[in-house]
Amino acid sequence: MLRQAVRRVAALGVGACAGVGACAGVHAQSLAGPPRANKEIHELEFRVSAAMAEKFDAWLPVYLKGLLELPGLLGAKILKPLKPAATKPAVIFVLGGPGAGKGTQSEYIVNKYGYVHLSAGDLLRAERKSGSAQGQLIDEYIAEGKIVPVEITVKLLMNAIEANGGKRFLVDGFPRNTNNLSGWQQVTGDRLRVMGVLFYDCPEEVMEARLLERGKTSGRTDDNLESIRKRFRTYTNETQPILAYYEQQGLVHKIDGTREVEEVWAETQDVINAFEQELLEEPPVTFRVHLHANESLLPFSARVARDVLKEWGEGTVQMSAASYSVSDSIKAFGLDALRSFD
Numbered sequence: 001m002l003r004q005a006v007r008r009v010a011a012l013g014v015g016a017c018a019g020v021g022a023c024a025g026v027h028a029q030s031l032a033g034p035p036r037a038n039k040e041i042h043e044l045e046f047r048v049s050a051a052m053a054e055k056f057d058a059w060l061p062v063y064l065k066g067l068l069e070l071p072g073l074l075g076a077k078i079l080k081p082l083k084p085a086a087t088k089p090a091v092i093f094v095l096g097g098p099g100a101g102k103g104t105q106s107e108y109i110v111n112k113y114g115y116v117h118l119s120a121g122d123l124l125r126a127e128r129k130s131g132s133a134q135g136q137l138i139d140e141y142i143a144e145g146k147i148v149p150v151e152i153t154v155k156l157l158m159n160a161i162e163a164n165g166g167k168r169f170l171v172d173g174f175p176r177n178t179n180n181l182s183g184w185q186q187v188t189g190d191r192l193r194v195m196g197v198l199f200y201d202c203p204e205e206v207m208e209a210r211l212l213e214r215g216k217t218s219g220r221t222d223d224n225l226e227s228i229r230k231r232f233r234t235y236t237n238e239t240q241p242i243l244a245y246y247e248q249q250g251l252v253h254k255i256d257g258t259r260e261v262e263e264v265w266a267e268t269q270d271v272i273n274a275f276e277q278e279l280l281e282e283p284p285v286t287f288r289v290h291l292h293a294n295e296s297l298l299p300f301s302a303r304v305a306r307d308v309l310k311e312w313g314e315g316t317v318q319m320s321a322a323s324y325s326v327s328d329s330i331k332a333f334g335l336d337a338l339r340s341f342d
């Protein structure tokens with residue numbers, strides 16, 4: 001009987017069985033074609049939960065290098081460079097007028113959900129205090145209720161994000177104008193995943209009363225009536241258009257910030273829970289590898305299945321394997337374009 005040009009050998013959970021051939025559910029899918037060459041390309045596909053994808057991406061090339069020591073294995077290529085959304089740090093922006101309750105709710109979120117809280121205002125105030133060259137400029141902007149140039153703010157934010165290495169960030173009080181927004185987009189590109197915007201909506205008279213109260217103890221140079229009013233103008237003229245921008249993208253979650261802290265918190269949790277759910281439901285990431293070998297797929301696939309099970313445990317990685325004769329696979333996959341892992 002003619003050997004099939006393509007044999008889809010298995011679609012199995014690595015944890016489900018010890019060897020490919022022994023698995024229930026193994027099936028052969030026949031595609032017409034005469035036998036060509038002895039050499040085969042073994043295509044292995046790994047489906048990895050989004051949460052594990054980054055670690056798997058780091059492990060796979062190292063593992064394949066070791067695997068190449070096996071006799072009969074001629075080479076290995078990783079087909080798909082990895083850049084899934086799931087591996088990017090998630091960012092939630094927290095916006096609202098001065099005194100709307102951004103900092104208060106952010107603290108609650110940090111305590112319950114473990115997000116890293118980055119307040120643009122706090123970072124700027126810390127930078128000012130550190131006595132850096134730009135300290136005086138920051139000082140003037142803050143007292144005047146104006147928005148500091150983004151080159152300064154985005155650098156502080158990115159330094160904090162990179163230094164922290166966390167996965168979920170609350171970016172509070174940013175982006176506050178178009179300059180903030182474009183600077184952020186330029187610097188972060190697609191490295192971060194913006195999940196949405198928490199927007200605390202509160203009328204000026206409520207915010208003003210809160211800020212004057214806060215000013216009795218905050219020690220902030222801008223919690224006085226003159227600066228507060230300037231900040232309100234900046235908020236209306238510069239920040240509200242940013243909210244409109246994100247609203248158009250369906251990313252804004254508006255929360256009535258006038259109510260008691262606990263009531264605001266209850267609604268905040270609903271929004272964060274929805275984000276958390278979204279992050280959990282991230283689809284798995286698929287990695288594809290081609291192994292070049294002399295004949296016989298089964299021993300290699302079984303070996304990889306065992307190794308993956310040992311390394312990653314039951315049910316973590318789903319693996320399937322297929323075998324192609326070299327002449328067919330060159331056509332099917334444009335092998336010239338493949339990325340070598342080394």
Ligand SMILES: Nc1ncnc2c1ncn2[C@@H]1O[C@H](COP(=O)(O)OP(=O)(O)O)[C@@H](O)[C@H]1O
Pocket residue numbers: 096097098099100101102103104105210211213214257258259260261262264
């Ligand atoms: N829902 C609320 N009801 C009453 N006071 C609040 C509420 N949320 C915050 N505050 C108080 O109002 C002031 C401003 O809140 P804060 O969280 O610092 O606002 P923001 O970070 O938006 O400037 C603080 O003194 C805070 O304790």
Ligand SMILES: Nc1ccn([C@H]2C[C@H](O)[C@@H](COP(=O)(O)OP(=O)(O)O)O2)c(=O)n1
Pocket residue numbers: 096097098099102119120121122124141142145146147148149153172173174175176180222231
């Ligand atoms: N993205 C930002 C955030 C804050 N700032 C400056 C200007 C703001 O009036 C002050 C205070 O901001 P902060 O968010 O700490 O406090 P309020 O929301 O105004 O109460 O910091 C900025 O220049 N750019």
